[in-house]
Amino acid sequence: MLLVLDVGNTTTVVGVYSQKTLIVHWRLVSERHTSDELGIYLRNLMQFASIPHGDIHGAISSSVVPSLDCVIQEGVSQYFNGIECLRVSSTLDLGMEVRYAAPHEVGADRLVNAVAGRDRYGAPLIVIDFGTAITLDIISPDGAYLGGTISPGLVSGMEALFGRTAKLPQVSLEAPLNVIGKNTMESIQAGLMYGNAGLVDFLVRKTWESLGTRCKVVATGGHAEAIAKISETIETVDQWLTLEGLRIIYERNIS
Known part of the structure; x- marks a missing residue:
């Protein structure tokens, strides 16, 4: 095992x-x-x-x-x-070309997600990870890791908001039924959830423009399911994608 x-x-x-x-x-x-x-x-x-x-x-x-x-x-x-x-690091055999300007700077989790994403869903592909940061990792049509984007995560944004505002209550990270919040709690939830869904959708569309083609979008991470429900671009949620990438990389490097 x-x-x-x-x-x-x-x-x-x-x-x-x-x-x-x-x-x-x-x-x-x-x-x-x-x-x-x-x-x-x-x-x-x-x-x-x-x-x-x-x-x-x-x-x-x-x-x-x-x-x-x-x-x-x-x-x-x-x-x-x-x-x-x-x-995991960029020096291992990933079975994937890394076209990042400085490969050693790529987070290990991003490489792992890219490896698993390409294996499961093919290329081109966008993998979004909702963790402490929200990362988009892009796989080219010929299967290489290109890079992506890094944005503050939902919890990071919430902590920053509450840390600088004395009267705002902490809320659960759930999207209200309407983007127009009817009270303070719903207003915060709408801003965090719909705002981050909009951020992701905008980045995905700009990535499609850069690639010159639309491609599949897969999400993983703790808040992937909640954002996917209101996103216009996320097609699939794969909660254990990172673990699958770890297995694939291990098998490539240990004979």
């Missing part, structure tokens, strides 16, 4: 694959751990899912939190029989 970890600034997604099947997954709050804490945490998750830790034969991680990179490596090695956790 393969242990996969996608470590973001806000959430960490952990999954276990049996061959090509994702058999269990968890979405957790990203926290600063020691290697021992992380190893015990992962072992407890395995126990909860009735997966003997000895059945884990490999591991791979993508991380945008550099301070946790060594922690993950050491924690997995110490608590999973000395397994070396492969770390």
